[in-house]
Amino acid sequence: MVFRVKYVLKTLMMTALLAVVLSSCVFSKKINYLQTRDDLPQYNDSIEFSDYKLQRGDYLYVYLVAIDEDMMEMFNGNSVMYAYNTTYYNSDNPTARLYLYLIGEDDCIEYPYLGRLKVVGLTVREVKNLLETKLAEMINGFSVDVRLANRSFSILGEAGSGKYIIPKEKLTIFEALAMSGDLKTYSRRSKIQIIRKSENGTIVKTFDIRTRSIIDSEFYYIQPNDVIYVPFSDAKVMGADHVTSVISLTMSTVSFGLFVYSIVNSIIKATE
Numbered sequence: 001m002v003f004r005v006k007y008v009l010k011t012l013m014m015t016a017l018l019a020v021v022l023s024s025c026v027f028s029k030k031i032n033y034l035q036t037r038d039d040l041p042q043y044n045d046s047i048e049f050s051d052y053k054l055q056r057g058d059y060l061y062v063y064l065v066a067i068d069e070d071m072m073e074m075f076n077g078n079s080v081m082y083a084y085n086t087t088y089y090n091s092d093n094p095t096a097r098l099y100l101y102l103i104g105e106d107d108c109i110e111y112p113y114l115g116r117l118k119v120v121g122l123t124v125r126e127v128k129n130l131l132e133t134k135l136a137e138m139i140n141g142f143s144v145d146v147r148l149a150n151r152s153f154s155i156l157g158e159a160g161s162g163k164y165i166i167p168k169e170k171l172t173i174f175e176a177l178a179m180s181g182d183l184k185t186y187s188r189r190s191k192i193q194i195i196r197k198s199e200n201g202t203i204v205k206t207f208d209i210r211t212r213s214i215i216d217s218e219f220y221y222i223q224p225n226d227v228i229y230v231p232f233s234d235a236k237v238m239g240a241d242h243v244t245s246v247i248s249l250t251m252s253t254v255s256f257g258l259f260v261y262s263i264v265n266s267i268i269k270a271t272e
Contacts, residue, residue, distance in 0.1 A: 194227070
């Protein structure tokens with residue numbers, strides 16, 4: 001009887017050890033970046049980085065600098081006090097929106113003394129040139145600073161959850177994921193999705209982030225207002241990450257039962 005119990009215990013321990021190893025083993029080809037395997041997608045239609053085209057609902061920060069301080073106050077109004085406040089550029093701040101220029105449903109912004117100017121489809125640099133051309137007919141010795149206030153992206157799923165400010169002109173998908181803490185072990189790297197606004201509506205781009213050919217492809221650079229969604233892998237959904245805990249609990253229960261059995265068995269033998 002004791003031999004049989006020991007045999008069962010040994011079998012359970014070997015099975016548990018094998019299950020733990022298999023459940024915790026994640027092959028490198030499933031998680032490594034910049035791979036060149038033939039079975040991965042190849043994104044050959046690479047494109048160069050292009051400046052963001054303004055869309056309806058965007059917020060612009062516009063600040064005029066002139067030799068004449070009265071002229072500056074006339075165009076900038078109360079926004080002068082916010083000129084060097086970095087939080088001012090964030091359109092998520094309700095107070096800041098009072099001093100930003102919203103691109104309306106008619107594709108225009110309302111700028112003092114110039115009226116409505118169509119800016120949808122233009123880059124920030126092109127808006128700056130447009131304003132300076134228009135204002136040159138009215139004033140001398142000035143320059144205009146134009147910035148996009150809603151320069152942010154969001155991340156959802158198995159890479160954390162949050163909204164982040166884009167810190168520079170060119171932000172890659174790898175840098176964006178690094179800002180959220182990188183992908184988790186059970187992220188489905190072959191089905192990363194970017195939800196992006198366009199002139200024709202919202203589009204969803206799905207790609208495999210493991211392939212090296214992603215560099216300079218349409219998936220490589222993040223745009224303002226992008227939402228990056230990282231789905232869970234099947235292993236995560238099935239609860240593979242909890243297998244070790246379940247096995248540990250089972251083994252603890254079996255070990256305790258065998259411990260009790262050995263004590264009882266010893267007592268019985270001692271009384272015989």
